[in-house]
Amino acid sequence: MSSHQEDLRQRIRQAIAGQPQPTVTILSSLLAVQDALGWLPAEAIEEVATRTGATINDVWAVASFYTNFRFSPPGPHTVEVCWGPTCHLLGAQAILQAVQEAVGLPGEGDTPDGRYSLKLNTCLGACAQAPALALGHRIYGRMTPETARRLVEGVNQGEAS
Amino acid sequence: MSTYATLEQEARSQWEALQGRPWLRVGMAICGRSAGAQEVLDALRRALERHGLPATLTPVGCLGLCFAEPLVDIQKPGRPRIFYQRVTPQSAEALVEDYLLRDNPRPDLALGTLGGQVAGIPPLEEHPAWKPQVRIATRNCGTVEPANLWHYIANGGYRGLAKVLAEMKPAQVIEEVSKSGLRGRGGAAFPTGTKWNFLARAPGPTKYILVNCEEGDPGAFNDKGILESDPFTLIEGCTIAGYATGASKGYVFIRHGHEGPITLTRKAIAEAYKAGLLGQNILGSGFSFDMEVVLTGESYVSGEETALMEAIEGKRAMPRSRPPFPAQVGLWGKPSNINNVKTLSYVPEIVAKGGAWFAGIGTERSKGTAIVCLSGHITRPGWYEVPFGLTLRQVVEGIGGGTSTGRPIKLLQTGGPLGGVLGAERLDIALDFDGMAQAGAIFGSGGVIVADDTTCAVDMVRNLVAFCQFESCGKCFPCRLGFTHMLEVLERIATGQGRPADLEAMRTIGQAMSLGSLCGHGQLGFNPVQSALRFCADDFRIHIEEGRCPTGACRPVLSLPRRTRPQPVGGWYARHAYAHH
Numbered sequence: 037m038s039s040h041q042e043d044l045r046q047r048i049r050q051a052i053a054g055q056p057q058p059t060v061t062i063l064s065s066l067l068a069v070q071d072a073l074g075w076l077p078a079e080a081i082e083e084v085a086t087r088t089g090a091t092i093n094d095v096w097a098v099a100s101f102y103t104n105f106r107f108s109p110p111g112p113h114t115v116e117v118c119w120g121p122t123c124h125l126l127g128a129q130a131i132l133q134a135v136q137e138a139v140g141l142p143g144e145g146d147t148p149d150g151r152y153s154l155k156l157n158t159c160l161g162a163c164a165q166a167p168a169l170a171l172g173h174r175i176y177g178r179m180t181p182e183t184a185r186r187l188v189e190g191v192n193q194g195e196a197s
Numbered sequence: 198m199s200t201y202a203t204l205e206q207e208a209r210s211q212w213e214a215l216q217g218r219p220w221l222r223v224g225m226a227i228c229g230r231s232a233g234a235q236e237v238l239d240a241l242r243r244a245l246e247r248h249g250l251p252a253t254l255t256p257v258g259c260l261g262l263c264f265a266e267p268l269v270d271i272q273k274p275g276r277p278r279i280f281y282q283r284v285t286p287q288s289a290e291a292l293v294e295d296y297l298l299r300d301n302p303r304p305d306l307a308l309g310t311l312g313g314q315v316a317g318i319p320p321l322e323e324h325p326a327w328k329p330q331v332r333i334a335t336r337n338c339g340t341v342e343p344a345n346l347w348h349y350i351a352n353g354g355y356r357g358l359a360k361v362l363a364e365m366k367p368a369q370v371i372e373e374v375s376k377s378g379l380r381g382r383g384g385a386a387f388p389t390g391t392k393w394n395f396l397a398r399a400p401g402p403t404k405y406i407l408v409n410c411e412e413g414d415p416g417a418f419n420d421k422g423i424l425e426s427d428p429f430t431l432i433e434g435c436t437i438a439g440y441a442t443g444a445s446k447g448y449v450f451i452r453h454g455h456e457g458p459i460t461l462t463r464k465a466i467a468e469a470y471k472a473g474l475l476g477q478n479i480l481g482s483g484f485s486f487d488m489e490v491v492l493t494g495e496s497y498v499s500g501e502e503t504a505l506m507e508a509i510e511g512k513r514a515m516p517r518s519r520p521p522f523p524a525q526v527g528l529w530g531k532p533s534n535i536n537n538v539k540t541l542s543y544v545p546e547i548v549a550k551g552g553a554w555f556a557g558i559g560t561e562r563s564k565g566t567a568i569v570c571l572s573g574h575i576t577r578p579g580w581y582e583v584p585f586g587l588t589l590r591q592v593v594e595g596i597g598g599g600t601s602t603g604r605p606i607k608l609l610q611t612g613g614p615l616g617g618v619l620g621a622e623r624l625d626i627a628l629d630f631d632g633m634a635q636a637g638a639i640f641g642s643g644g645v646i647v648a649d650d651t652t653c654a655v656d657m658v659r660n661l662v663a664f665c666q667f668e669s670c671g672k673c674f675p676c677r678l679g680f681t682h683m684l685e686v687l688e689r690i691a692t693g694q695g696r697p698a699d700l701e702a703m704r705t706i707g708q709a710m711s712l713g714s715l716c717g718h719g720q721l722g723f724n725p726v727q728s729a730l731r732f733c734a735d736d737f738r739i740h741i742e743e744g745r746c747p748t749g750a751c752r753p754v755l756s757l758p759r760r761t762r763p764q765p766v767g768g769w770y771a772r773h774a775y776a777h778h
Contacts, residue, residue: 164571164572165232168231
């Protein structure tokens with residue numbers, strides 16, 4: 037086993053073992069790994085199965101059910117555009133279009149250069165500031181197509197400089 | 198061992214210490230943060246440091262006046278609180294220099310005052326968005342530092358629990374809650390006292406109170422709002438529920454990713470343990486109760502009460518068959534009650550002030566207050582706690598200030614996506630669980646999305662059904678396939694390809710869904726279409742007969758997400774899926 041793989045397993049085990057709450061389950065362990073790595077590699081499914089005494093099938097069943105889990109590494113910039121009904125009424129489709137153009141994607145997914153991951157979110161919970169999008173963990177409200185475009189482009193330039 | 202008296206004394210002295218110098222509070226709940234409150238907080242901190250001003254700067258939760266975010270509340274010693282609206286980093290610096298240094302309260306930047314008069318600034322008590330409010334569950338929101346136990350106790354917190362433990366038997370607590378007329382605020386409106394009685398009668402000693410803060414309904418943000426602004430009111434309410442029902446532990450169920458409510462609730466629970474308000478032998482009473490935050494992944498159906506138990510157990514959030522009901526066989530097979538955050542947040546005040554006091558607010562069958570979340574084409578989006586009995590018009594036009602576009606209202610979308618829509622002609626019905634149900638809508642979790650007359654009902658319903666399709670858990674095929682099929686039909690209609698038989702086809706699908714689904718997600722699945730057909734039949738007719746959208750909202754739009762199963766990772770899944778590890 038390569039040292040890279042061993043290192044990955046180590047991080048996964050740490051994430052599973054380091055959960056602060058008393059109740060540890062398949063789901064809580066998967067969430068902990070996703071928080072630590074940003075995605076669930078196959079090794080995570082195996083480690084969670086080992087830890088919780090479940091089968092790989094049981095763990096995969098849970099991982100494939102919840103829509104926040106990823107099975108490939110995300111880009112450094114994750115953009116989530118809200119398409120809840122409030123955002124929809126206030127122009128989410130135009131925001132989405134602007135973001136898609138800014139990152140060069142036709143829909144959800146990762147850019148070929150690996151810089152951006154674009155996701156649609158059923159509701160970010162910021163309905164009073166709609167339309168909203170999230171960059172990483174931060175939510176931005178009262179978006180226009182123009183401010184959304186600048187925000188998304190800016191985050192990449194910010195890192196490049 | 199702490200007693201309530203010693204805790205109260207400590208809280209009072211801490212609260213009084215705050216009044217001795219300028220106190221700046223910044224709304225840092227999700228609405229504030231998404232409007233730029235972090236930059237405002239940073240600017241205030243820099244300005245205070247630069248001028249060497251002794252002042253307290255506190256991030257607080259949400260006052261509910263989201264339209265005014267970022268909101269800064271400045272209280273100088275002996276003066277009323279002044280709320281400044283739409284503060285920017287620049288105006289934040291100006292406030293420090295003008296009001297704190299030079300004593301110019303800058304009426305031009307102010308929204309209103311609370312607790313006194315300041316020349317040139319209207320009292321918030323007279324503001325149309327504040328005046329009709331009766332703040333019970335939200336009484337501390339935006340005023341106290343969330344997860345600060347001393348702030349909570351100094352504002353009357355934990356006197357309810359102290360009274361319950363010192364003076365009341367569990368059955369008396371349930372009786373008081375029954376007397377209050379409190380009904381569940383998660384959507385079903387079931388009488389809380391009755392529900393607690395089911396659990397109290399179930400055999401112990403291991404029983405659970407499950408607090409539902411999944412809050413997946415787009416347009417509803419009041420559960421997360423309470424936890425982000427005043428988590429102790431929920432923790433105290435949950436502890437009282439535990440005492441009343443003989444439960445041993447409470448779980449607060451929150452969706453992963455909502456960092457504000459998660460972090461603050463966890464912190465508040467830790468503080469409560471430290472003060473002896475959770476854990477063994479609470480306040481020396483002999484009563485013990487534990488609490489913990491558990492997270493769910495992204496899944497709307499995990500907010501359904503039996504699916505929620507599956508998710509806490511770490512499985513797929515798919516509903517269970519009932520019976521057995523959760524009060525007999527619930528989480529990990531133990532008797533359980535599922536209560537919404539808002540429901541339990543009323544409880545401390547109900548026991549402190551008495552059930553009769555609460556029952557005196559609201560209408561005959563809907564007691565107390567409604568916490569309404571306004572969003573959409575509305576001048577003043579936010580969340581507002583008002584007595585039941587106000588009409589929707591009073592809420593939308595009075596509090597909300599009417600449409601932000603100045604155009605007439607066409608639709609209200611209430612109670613989450615499955616609540617469907619309500620036409621503007623029903624604006625004069627009263628806010629009331631049963632009255633709204635009779636009008637063909639549900640009050641649900643309190644979300645009211647306002648849509649003006651540029652909205653096309655077909656486009657709106659397509660969005661709602663796309664949400665429901667995406668969020669179907671997939672357990673019952675009438676729901677899983679029904680939403681998919683209904684969405685295809687709606688997309689056809691939206692793009693002018695509709696056929697006369699389409700409406701009948703959707704009705705047939707809806708009937709099958711309602712008969713053949715285990716939970717409300719499928720059972721109510723036809724509601725969005727049915728309600729839109731009731732109020733906006735013309736929109737559908739014009740689409741189908743003339744092949745055009747009457748408002749132009751159904752432009753060729755980007756497609757909405759559709760739920761499919763994720764692809765297995767390479768050949769790995771196929772190789773390992775059935776291997777026992």
